[in-house]
Amino acid sequence: MARIAIVGVGAIGGVTAALLQQAGGHQLLLCTRRPASGLSVETPEGVVNVHATFVTEPSEAFDVDWVLVATKAYDVAGTAKWLERLCSKGAPVAVLQNGVEHRERFAPYLAMEKILPVMVDCPAERQSPDRVRQRGLMHLKVPDCAIGRDFVERFAGTPTDASVVPDFLSVVWRKLCFNSAGVLSALLMQPAGVVRGDALGEVALQIIRECAAVARAEGAQLEENVADLVLSAQRAAPADSINSMLADRHAGRPVEIDARNGVIVRLGLKHGIATPANSMAVALMEAMIPHGTNLV
Numbered sequence: 001m002a003r004i005a006i007v008g009v010g011a012i013g014g015v016t017a018a019l020l021q022q023a024g025g026h027q028l029l030l031c032t033r034r035p036a037s038g039l040s041v042e043t044p045e046g047v048v049n050v051h052a053t054f055v056t057e058p059s060e061a062f063d064v065d066w067v068l069v070a071t072k073a074y075d076v077a078g079t080a081k082w083l084e085r086l087c088s089k090g091a092p093v094a095v096l097q098n099g100v101e102h103r104e105r106f107a108p109y110l111a112m113e114k115i116l117p118v119m120v121d122c123p124a125e126r127q128s129p130d131r132v133r134q135r136g137l138m139h140l141k142v143p144d145c146a147i148g149r150d151f152v153e154r155f156a157g158t159p160t161d162a163s164v165v166p167d168f169l170s171v172v173w174r175k176l177c178f179n180s181a182g183v184l185s186a187l188l189m190q191p192a193g194v195v196r197g198d199a200l201g202e203v204a205l206q207i208i209r210e211c212a213a214v215a216r217a218e219g220a221q222l223e224e225n226v227a228d229l230v231l232s233a234q235r236a237a238p239a240d241s242i243n244s245m246l247a248d249r250h251a252g253r254p255v256e257i258d259a260r261n262g263v264i265v266r267l268g269l270k271h272g273i274a275t276p277a278n279s280m281a282v283a284l285m286e287a288m289i290p291h292g293t294n295l296v
Ligand SMILES: NC(=O)c1ccc[n+]([C@@H]2O[C@H](COP(=O)([O-])OP(=O)(O)OC[C@H]3O[C@@H](n4cnc5c(N)ncnc54)[C@H](OP(=O)(O)O)[C@@H]3O)[C@@H](O)[C@H]2O)c1
Pocket: 007, 008, 009, 010, 011, 012, 013, 031, 032, 033, 034, 070, 071, 072, 073, 075, 077, 078, 079, 096, 097, 098, 120, 121, 122, 123, 124, 125, 126, 129, 244, 256
């Protein structure tokens, strides 16, 4: 039996806990910062009531075989407080967060070879502290390495397509192409349908093209017309979908602007690539939310 801790039991942590329970044979330790005693996840296959031990203080935690981090990218410092106890016997840490800097975020706290970056794609949201709604399949992609293969095995037999991929860099940058344009919806406080109009569609294309240019400079392999493909997919998505940055704004929480757009500007500067659309998006968001946009 593997002992698996999840730090951050919101939308993604909740869905992951439900999957691991369905896999069977795991002892789950759910690490939250507010007291919790139960978790139910409304999955596409039905409601899963998760059976786990809940702790709110790192001192109550114990060493485990795996740690899964599913906090927001701006909550890394708080998340790290759990790791000393949970990883005291050398457990690897899977980082289920958006962006392309999973390893860099946790490098101050863990040996690099213990950090497993995870590309997670799953429409899900917290409905209340003890209830999560999962609207579709959870896709999990990890690099093809020993801990990556071990991570994938934990989900065997569950409704996810967890798999290792040979070119993880391209996978996370392609996801960032999708996420980068989501800033328009979050800035305008309107759901995903905002990019259906011609003018905002053009701005979205600029944001994605800048992301793709930086991605290629970093070594990612993307289709020549990736921006058009991403915009078409976003326009085809339900017009009332709400991305997690918009959900954070609605809830008055910080937003992952640095992980999703700031990184494009920073790495663009490194490669001498102009990123005016992303720079403007970051500046506007930071002007609107002066505190707590980038607490990494
Ligand atoms: N939601 C999606 O559909 C989706 C899809 C793909 C990728 N992602 C990415 O997945 C990551 C997680 O997103 P999410 O939507 O699951 O976020 P979320 O619903 O906001 O959940 C994050 C959870 O982390 C908890 N947390 C924060 N700091 C903590 C700490 N120090 N100790 C323990 N728990 C802590 C929060 O607690 P509180 O309840 O106290 O705030 C919250 O329950 C993000 O990088 C996001 O971009 C999300």
